[in-house]
Amino acid sequence: MSRAEALIDLSALESNVRHLIAIANAKGLAVVKADAYGHGLLPVAQRAVSAGASWLGTALLEESLKLRDGGIKVPILAWLTPLSEDFESALQKQIDLAIPSLDHLTAIEKAAERTSIKPRIHLEVDTGMTRGGALSEWRALLKSISDLVKRGKIEVIGIWSHFARADEPGHPFNEEQLSNFKFRVKEAEELGIRPKILHLSNSAATLIDQKSHFDLVRMGIAMYGLSPDVNNLGESAKLGLKPVMSLRARLQLVKEVPAGAQVGYGGTAVTKDATKVGIVAMGYADGVPRNADNRAGVLVGNRKAPILGRVSMDQFVVDLGNDSIARTGDWAYLIGSEGGDGYTADAWGRACGTINYEIVTRIGPRVPRVHIN
Numbered sequence: 289m290s291r292a293e294a295l296i297d298l299s300a301l302e303s304n305v306r307h308l309i310a311i312a313n314a315k316g317l318a319v320v321k322a323d324a325y326g327h328g329l330l331p332v333a334q335r336a337v338s339a340g341a342s343w344l345g346t347a348l349l350e351e352s353l354k355l356r357d358g359g360i361k362v363p364i365l366a367w368l369t370p371l372s373e374d375f376e377s378a379l380q381k382q383i384d385l386a387i388p389s390l391d392h393l394t395a396i397e398k399a400a401e402r403t404s405i406k407p408r409i410h411l412e413v414d415t416g417m418t419r420g421g422a423l424s425e426w427r428a429l430l431k432s433i434s435d436l437v438k439r440g441k442i443e444v445i446g447i448w449s450h451f452a453r454a455d456e457p458g459h460p461f462n463e464e465q466l467s468n469f470k471f472r473v474k475e476a477e478e479l480g481i482r483p484k485i486l487h488l489s490n491s492a493a494t495l496i497d498q499k500s501h502f503d504l505v506r507m508g509i510a511m512y513g514l515s516p517d518v519n520n521l522g523e524s525a526k527l528g529l530k531p532v533m534s535l536r537a538r539l540q541l542v543k544e545v546p547a548g549a550q551v552g553y554g555g556t557a558v559t560k561d562a563t564k565v566g567i568v569a570m571g572y573a574d575g576v577p578r579n580a581d582n583r584a585g586v587l588v589g590n591r592k593a594p595i596l597g598r599v600s601m602d603q604f605v606v607d608l609g610n611d612s613i614a615r616t617g618d619w620a621y622l623i624g625s626e627g628g629d630g631y632t633a634d635a636w637g638r639a640c641g642t643i644n645y646e647i648v649t650r651i652g653p654r655v656p657r658v659h660i661n
């Protein structure tokens with residue numbers, strides 16, 4: 289009997305993967321960085337692959353290596369690999385690597401010499417986000433790559449980039465990045481570099497921008513059934529997506545309190561009337577943000593109970609209402625429900641001044657992930 293758990297509905301994941309690949313008309317790369325957005329790396333990766341994802345992608349190399357060690361056979365790309373990374377292991381385990389700079393290329397070449405394994409690389413170009421990817425170095429990088437390709441020393445699997453504003457439908461910056469990307473690909477081709485696949489789209493572009501799909505789409509938040517941006521794109525149901533995670537914790541205590549009771553550290557909330565409060569056994573050490581306000585809360589039975597006062601390290605208080613029939617030991621659903629209309633990761637995002645991505649990825653290691661269906 290757990291104190292708290294994240295239930296991960298793998299049949300919902302499967303449905304989302306199928307949906308995204310169907311609308312993409314391209315292959316799908318399942319993005320499983322950050323422990324599969326907090327959903328549990330291996331079970332998610334396995335189910336995504338069986339549902340039709342032909343690729344997996346992670347930020348960190350260690351995440352990619354875990355996938356290989358877990359028996360995953362499909363191509364895997366790691367795109368955030370500082371020069372200190374163990375590129376030899378990457379080559380030995382057949383992990384594709386992103387190349388954003390000449391320094392990365394040099395480090396990977398060295399590992400290739402030491403292991404006698406030909407690297408599989410994806411050239412990363414900065415088309416306007418000004419985060420990863422080559423910008424002023426792009427031409428020089430292409431020249432070096434072209435030389436290595438001619439000498440049979442490297443295999444260019446892909447060229448790719450990343451959108452900064454894909455969740456703003458119709459924003460001209462998306463067009464700009466797209467045409468920039470095409471131009472950069474042409475420059476590569478002129479130097480004899482022929483990538484097998486081009487990829488640019490994240491979830492938002494996969495959902496709304498067909499012309500950016502190319503050969504492969506990188507499916508992140510949408511695969512987990514969450515909207516890339518509720519305000520601009522609408523809720524997940526409207527996008528044909530099913531939330532994969534529900535999150536629940538036990539009520540450590542249910543008790544009656546009088547009107548005028550100040551609740552929690554700093555007494556930031558005061559009860560208006562006599563009521564029943566529930567103490568939920570989960571706190572900021574588990575990833576429930578301390579600054580969550582009463583736009584978030586829990587579902588107990590079929591009733592919403594908003595947060596009262598500040599979230600503590602291991603617990604927080606909710607207002608169950610004077611006539612609540614909730615009892616000590618009941619489940620309180622922070623996200624989702626057993627059927628009723630519960631709080632969403634989006635509601636928590638709103639209540640904490642952040643987005644659904646941050647809510648699910650920050651759920652801590654003290655919370656077991658229970659994979660169902």
Ligand SMILES: *Cc1c(COP(=O)(O)O)cnc(C)c1O
Binds near residue numbers: 347450492
């Ligand atoms: C995280 C990430 C994605 C997925 O983004 P979503 O918005 O979750 O779809 C795609 N590509 C790269 C390079 C990423 O880092």
